[in-house]
Amino acid sequence: PTIYAIMPTHTRHVQKAELTRLAQTFLHVKNFHWILVEDSHSRTDLVTSFLASCGIKYTHLNIKTPEDYQLKETDPNWLKPRGVEQRNVGLQWLREHLDEDSDKGVVYFADDDNTYSLQLFDEMRQTRGVSVWPVGLVGGMRFERPVVEHGRVVRWYTYWRPERPFAIDMAGFAVNLQLILENPQAKFELRVRRGYLESSLLEHLITMDELEPLADNCTKVLVWHTRTEKPKMKQENQLIQLGRPSDPRIEV
Ligand code: UGA
Ligand code: MN
Numbered sequence: 001p002t003i004y005a006i007m008p009t010h011t012r013h014v015q016k017a018e019l020t021r022l023a024q025t026f027l028h029v030k031n032f033h034w035i036l037v038e039d040s041h042s043r044t045d046l047v048t049s050f051l052a053s054c055g056i057k058y059t060h061l062n063i064k065t066p067e068d069y070q071l072k073e074t075d076p077n078w079l080k081p082r083g084v085e086q087r088n089v090g091l092q093w094l095r096e097h098l099d100e101d102s103d104k105g106v107v108y109f110a111d112d113d114n115t116y117s118l119q120l121f122d123e124m125r126q127t128r129g130v131s132v133w134p135v136g137l138v139g140g141m142r143f144e145r146p147v148v149e150h151g152r153v154v155r156w157y158t159y160w161r162p163e164r165p166f167a168i169d170m171a172g173f174a175v176n177l178q179l180i181l182e183n184p185q186a187k188f189e190l191r192v193r194r195g196y197l198e199s200s201l202l203e204h205l206i207t208m209d210e211l212e213p214l215a216d217n218c219t220k221v222l223v224w225h226t227r228t229e230k231p232k233m234k235q236e237n238q239l240i241q242l243g244r245p246s247d248p249r250i251e252v
Pocket of ligand 2: 111112113114225226227
């Protein structure tokens with residue numbers, strides 16, 4: 001099966017660095033199809049030319065998050081869910097371009113700032129319905145994970161709201177393409193309470209007892225919810241003030 005990685009991405013100083021880092025991981029993954037969805041009114045030149053030369057099979061889409069749901073510069077990042085419309089556009093693309101009978105695949109939702117082990121992709125390729133595994137450095141903990149008893153997921157190891165239907169980070173599950181195509185109404189809900197985004201999709205697809213635990217019964221961390229520090233631009237801004245901005249032809 002092909003791994004379809006749907007990944008929202010947005011313009012910021014570190015974007016090209018993040019994409020470079022990820023591309024150099026994904027290049028090692030066989031049968032991989034990268035579906036990048038920019039949070040923008042149109043596809044940017046930076047991402048367009050990056051993708052053209054990255055050497056990975058890709059689809060480049062875009063959709064701007066509606067104004068009311070956009071995070072402001074000063075908002076804490078948990079205030080609103082991120083990447084929702086972008087992932088939904090990715091799902092829509094799969095439904096419009098792939099065939100239930102002939103296309104075999106596994107769908108994964110990537111963040112553009114996480115860290116992925118190559119082993120994770122070997123694991124998720126086995127996904128028949130929905131598979132799950134631990135995520136490192138998330139939820140204010142070393143890791144969160146599904147707790148497995150007798151081969152079944154029975155609850156969630158997480159500090160925050162373990163009673164959520166699927167108390168799991170976006171990076172901690174994959175879905176068989178078939179299930180996505182069979183359930184055309186399944187998508188992420190923009191208007192959800194904090195921490196319920198993953199549940200908003202998964203509730204359409206599966207129940208807890210049907211989940212397939214991977215990564216040695218959910219005991220191995222193969223993906224990390226890393227977050228990249230925002231670079232300070234103090235000197236850059238001072239030069240702008242002085243009328244000596246940096247050369248815009250140099251792409252960073
Ligand atoms: C955590 C999860 O890892 C996300 O998958 C989930 O969407 C998010 O919580 C949530 O609850 O909404 P976190 O690391 O805090 O995410 O968020 P980001 O990495 O900042 O954003 C997730 C994705 O959305 C990234 O790929 C990012 O590039 C994209 N994004 C972010 C946008 O497309 N637009 C934005 O304005 C911000
Ligand atoms: Mn992130």
